[in-house]
Amino acid sequence: MPSRQKPMRYGHTEGHTDVFFDDTGSCIVTCGSDGDVRIWENLDDDDPKSINVGEKAFSCALKGGKLVTAVSNNTVQMHTFPEGDPDGILTRFTAHANHVTFSPDGTRVAAGSSDFMIKVVEVTDSSKQKTFRGHDAPVLSLSFDPKDVYLASASCDGSVRVWNLADQTCTTSWLLLQKCNDVINAKSICRLAWQPGTGKLLAVPVDKVVELFRRETWDNQFKLSDASITQPLNVVVWSPCEQFLAAASVDGNIVVWNVETQQCIERMKHEKKYSICGLAWHPKHRQIAYTDTEGNLGLLENIGAAEKPNDKVGAAVAKDYNDLFDGDDDDYLNGDMVEPPSSPKTGDNEDDADDLVQPPGHVRRAVIDDDDDNSLDIGLIKASSGLLEKEDDGDDQTGGFSALPPSSTQQPLYDGPMPTPKQKPFQSGSTPVHLMHRFMVWNSVGIIRCYNDEQDNAIDIEFHDTSVHHATHLPNSLSHTMADLSTEAILLACESTEELASKLHCIHFGSWDANKEWTVDMPKDEEIEAICLGQGWAACATTALLVRVFTVGGVQKEIFSLPGPVVSMAGHGEQLMVVYHRGTGFDGDQCLGVQLMELGMKKRQILHGDPLSLTRKSYLVWVGFSAEGTPCYVDSEGIVRMLNRGLGNTWIPVCNTREHCKGKYDHYWVVGIHENPQQLRCIPCKGARFPPTLPRPAVAILPFKLPYCQVATEKGQMEEQYWRSVLFHSHVDYLSKNGYEFDENAKNQAVKEQQELLMKLFALSCKLEREFRCVELADLMTPSVVNLAIKYSSRSRRLNLAQRLGEVAVEKASGLAAAAAAQEDEEEEEDFRQRPNAGYSSSATNWGQLPGRNVQQDQEVEDAEEADACEEAEETPEVQQEKEPNHFSKGVASAEVTTPKPALVASSSRGRVNPFKVSSSKKDPVVPSANILDNMTKYSKKTSLSGSRAVNKQNPPVIKPLTPKPKTKQALAASFFQPRTPATNPAEKTVEEREEKAENESQETKVTAQENTENRRPKTGFQMWLEENRANILTDNPDLNEAEVIKEGMSRFRMLTSEERMVWTEKARGGRVSDSAEDKKRKRPTAEEDEVKKSQEQKSEDTNVSKKSKPLDASTNNRLSAFAFKQS
């Protein structure tokens, strides 16, 4: 259909309604039986202005800023428009008036009443009244002659009369209608209408036809009828251009005729077939507004637009090439071409946007698809181009539409991409501003709700974690519309009013002084459009395209200009992300750009206004950071994207929330993203995009899923898991690079998980005989896992593969060495943790160890372990899945003693020992205690760093206050070799005792412990001694194996005097002097430790008291944990 019928919307309670456009056509005015007059900006206006005029409004009329209504207290009142102030009573009747209407010049008002009377009153002077008596029943409707000579009226007595206004006599009268006794019993309300302008014709709806009477002669000129009209017509209106006549029937049909040709150009059916009682033609556009007796308001657009083509050529074309199209849309071709630029406001609506775009595509398809029938196509194109010209002519003729903007006549020529209206700025996690009860923000810290109803205008702030701050209730006297919430402050902002400037209001509850609030006024004519909070700072973006940064205490800091109007902002830690309009999008797409910057010590921009990738025809709905600080955003199609720092800061879709929705109209409203554990926190909304405030919505958790191919297969699944794991742990690299603390356990877990997945993939590829793929996979593995892979392949008799893997391993080792060498030079870079073999790095004494050194020992120990592991792995490839974690804990994380049991560690790190916890492996009680020691020190170190924050470190879901670690190496080293905290004291005693025991009774355990720790340590005096004396020991006892050699060596070393040992220690230290200065700095503490250790041993028991104050050093700890390790 060329004309578009917008879905109806509820306007009034059921009962008689009336509708008008105002003089300029800028708004629609309706009145209804609820006594309200509503002023609608457009059909989509959700908050029309209401003027209460009485208990019931029967009719209203609008002209020249005066609103006249007929109300139930039998009066005709006047109000100013659009203010709606009462402006006096025009006239009274003894019964209520049924219809009021303005004279064309707006100076007089005619009212017809149920007391059979008609009055014409001067608007300026209500004492000047003329009364028309003669009807024998309630008057139904009235119409002024545009030349101001006559007045036409219809009445329940069945007569339609024309009155002479000057002498109040009845000029003529026809008995046309059915008689009845009251308006409510009338079959039709018979709204007659005089042709505007010349006033040549008077149109009267008579049953199912419209009768037209000629002026002066008063003879029946002709009748207009249509087959679609099956019920009596209620209303008739003329278009302002006099050419068209619209009529509406009691069963909801609207028909438009061209009066000259007497042809019907438009037929429309009310969607619910309610009786239409109000009809109004837009003064400029081809729009008709209509209301029904149920109080709904509807709008019909593009009336008569397709009139010509439809009647003439169009019909012919459609007929000729009917086979090209489905019957329904045979005139869509013309329709879409003459479609006016659907006003930008409608573009918000997705469906409209679709309508806009689809038809041209459809045409193209129709044309292209039928290329077997070229002649037809050419004909079609010619026809349509011919149509265009004719259409233009037609428009020119219709002088009445001369007020149309020129673009609309040119519109048909342009069918390219349509610009999309720019999306408005929004706050992430807020619901629309016009709602009376809304969320101003819902994030991982808390919820801010805003109530704006009659009783209350207030803001409610609630924290998820009540330990952050208690819930607060604020009056909203400034009518704030934007809010953000962090663990230290609440930020609110309001738009400017006539008197007051736009304000930024911050409640810094984290402040330790008494003054917790501050406000800042924006300069004149600058409106705040978006705000956000970071750690220690707040920022707002304004209409002046500025971003203003403040400290959380209210000091103004940086200001910078944005390249375009802001869409939304988000802050986290020291990162600020701003999304803005880069330009105009087309065809429903938005054109957004994003800036990401760090406002910390090192101020820098990470994303320099890069385009933001959005799903087609979608807009942005949420912008923010994951709890770990990775930028993320969500578009209206429910796709969640995350910044992939590992791939040059690209965006990767991590979840499609629409996949989880049950219904078509259901949505998920995102409130937070967590990377560890991987959680997308959102609120399911049934049939809406956002949740209501009541009942209180509950948060649901969605899993992440990268859109990898073939995730149904095992391979695809593991690939997806692997890359997801890599992606969701890349924040660790970022954190460590920027000197933040992070959970090392989680990092190791992740590496383990990833290597595990790689190994599984490797095994799978092996099984599928895809050896090349195996090598590719090996490229992703850490060296130790490559070794495992080599073993695996050689055991499964794939020697070629094993050989190639060997090359990969060598390559890796050399690459590693180069990387490590480069690292030594690059002092500032502390990202040794990023090295693929990060599994080693957690042991304290790893510093500066070069991968070529100690290879001998390393290799031996590892080989022994791996051989075991491989044997296990190979016996049963099927059971591999269960077994692998075990040998990975040995193989990948090598002799990682500190994290044998993650769950255990997690719980013990909090100092709580679970008495009930059933541990899967039977472990000596010593093991957990050793772990407790290690982790407790770690934990306390963290807390000491992060100050008073009592937030649970093992619980990433809460946004962690991130505090930069000390940056210098000395400080770092100090933190590693730092005397362990007093928290270990009680345990220490037992440790000492155990140590003694170990020394006296079981040298063996000690030796193995030594051996274990040796692998990961720089050479000590003992090691150097052992290297020299190994030969001796071997000659003495040729049948000893490696472990026993060390054991023997140990006991011999012990027999040396302390002076001799001192010499060796010195030697060890001296040997290292040749290393780089940096290296030396790092290692000295270790050497010193050895001394300390030795002196401790010598003093032994008698210094127990002093030792208590002396902190347990790292080596003791290591030995202890190694001891525990051995025991298990």
Place this chain on the structure above:
Amino acid sequence: MEPAEVEFLAEKELVTIVPNFSLDRIHLIGGDLGPFNPGLPVEVPVWLAINLKQRQKCRLIPPEWMDVGKLEEIRDQERKEDTFTPMPSPYYMELTKLLLNYASDNIPRADEIRTLVKDTWDTRMAKLRLSADSFVRQQEVHAKLDNLTLMEINTAGTFLTQALDHMYKLRTNLQPGESSHSQDF
């Protein structure tokens, strides 16, 4: 069994709460609970939920069936049918009582829910009494009662079985010849 004991059993049922504190997984004999993240719903046993609620450490999310619409349906169904209809939870009465007593501010239309559950309960108790009555009257030896909850069985069970015992004694005493036998009981 005492009603208190039944209530104790009911306290093992899981309900969803939204904690406002942060706590790692806690390990108990009955199983692990948590982890508790502020603002994130978590399932815990009723006893813990009530404890936390009393300390204002959480917000309770009522069970799905604790909804006026659903309960009305259940009540109407219960009234319509002669036999017992299945209940939404084997501890519906106890849970309603516990949750409404301690967390009525988190349950919308708490009073209506209380009334509806009580109505359902009354209907079921009436049915139970009626069937017990006909059971005794017709001197049946066995009967089948489906969909009864523990609490309901307990309200009638003890009394009914004892009463049947007594009646059996009385009946056997009516027949003089067998009186000596009945003494053995």
